[in-house]
Amino acid sequence: MSFYTSLNGLKNAQTDLGVIAHNIANAETTGFKKSDTQFADLVSGGPNTEPKMIRGIGATVVSMTQSFTLGPIEQTQRATDLAISGDGFFTLRGGETGKTVFTRNGAFEIDGQGFLQDGADNRVQMMAVDANGQPTNPGTTLDVFIPQQNAAGADLSGVTVQKDGRIRAAYADGTVDTIGRVALASFIAPTGLRQLGSSQWEASGTSGTASYGVPAVGRFGELQSGALERSNVDLAEEMVGLITAQRNFQANAKAIDTATQLSQTIINLRS
Known part of the structure; x- marks a missing residue:
């Protein structure tokens, strides 16, 4: 399960990076309005599941919402x-x-x-x-x-x-x-x-x-x-978001790597 949870995280981080890159590319585009990626968590459980036993299974992209704030x-x-x-x-x-x-x-x-x-x-x-x-x-x-x-x-x-x-x-x-x-x-x-x-x-x-x-x-x-x-893109804000999205991508990749190592250890114990 951890593989798929982290894989969703990788895809979400990639989407976030794409949106930020699009904003930065249009920093000089007249009348352009930036977009923000909105995420939501996913959980696995039904109406009869014990609330304390409901597990999170990652996140999903809810929307890429435009900001119509006034540009310079x-x-x-x-x-x-x-x-x-x-x-x-x-x-x-x-x-x-x-x-x-x-x-x-x-x-x-x-x-x-x-x-x-x-x-x-x-x-x-x-x-x-x-x-x-x-x-x-x-x-x-x-x-x-x-x-x-x-x-x-x-x-x-x-x-x-x-x-x-x-x-x-x-x-x-x-x-x-x-x-x-x-x-x-x-x-x-x-x-x-x-x-x-x-x-x-x-x-x-x-x-x-x-x-x-x-x-x-x-x-x-x-x-x-x-x-x-002018465009309402704030380059300083976008650069911070770019670094955050990059760190999220790296963290999810590391989680997949850790899960792989655990799986390999279990396989080695049984062999």
């Missing part, structure tokens, strides 16, 4: 780079696929058609607003589209995004038009979001469906234009 904010001075100072996710919709994904990576740019997107044809979503900047159809999102010319035929000269998510386009004739407000999404259980890579997630049955709102309202954080959220 880095200034970039690019108007279309956005960071969320608080809760919420940017909503992206594929220009061709129509697939909806969510991200904390606000490295956006305006493409040749005038859509604000992430460089992979995933278009940032916004809410249409009235003259006072209030959403006209809450919960409904549409692609952020920046007209290259206004109604008077003046060319676009710049785009700014305010803390409350208002997207304002300035034109060569001095006029400024409010395009809409950046839409943010929240979830009942964000740790249940399914990872897709590239600092993107999609909703799952565990996370629940997305609830949409605008920045600086209710639980949603403010936007910072000209900034990006």
Whole structure:
């Protein structure tokens, strides 16, 4: 039994090492959220087993839970780079696929058609607003589209995004038009979001469906234009975890070695 108990320990330590290595590898990935490995003990016993005779038989991996704590904010001075100072996710919709994904990576740019997107044809979503900047159809999102010319035929000269998510386009004739407000999404259980890579997630049955709102309202954080959220990986913490996982692996390997020696001794006694 000790062989299998220690073997489980080896596998668990290997899983922990893999998760930590993934965190360290993405220490410089914009919008990345680290994961932590959660374990639970295993016991062998039934309802009729004497409680004092129930034995432990090792551990198992329960989950690899993501931590959505805020990462450091880095200034970039690019108007279309956005960071969320608080809760919420940017909503992206594929220009061709129509697939909806969510991200904390606000490295956006305006493409040749005038859509604000992430460089992979995933278009940032916004809410249409009235003259006072209030959403006209809450919960409904549409692609952020920046007209290259206004109604008077003046060319676009710049785009700014305010803390409350208002997207304002300035034109060569001095006029400024409010395009809409950046839409943010929240979830009942964000740790249940399914990872897709590239600092993107999609909703799952565990996370629940997305609830949409605008920045600086209710639980949603403010936007910072000209900034990006860095990875929330703490390298010092990960290095400590790496050493601990390595020691766990070595200890379980030693336990297997000790069990092997005991078995060999018993075999030698009988021979």
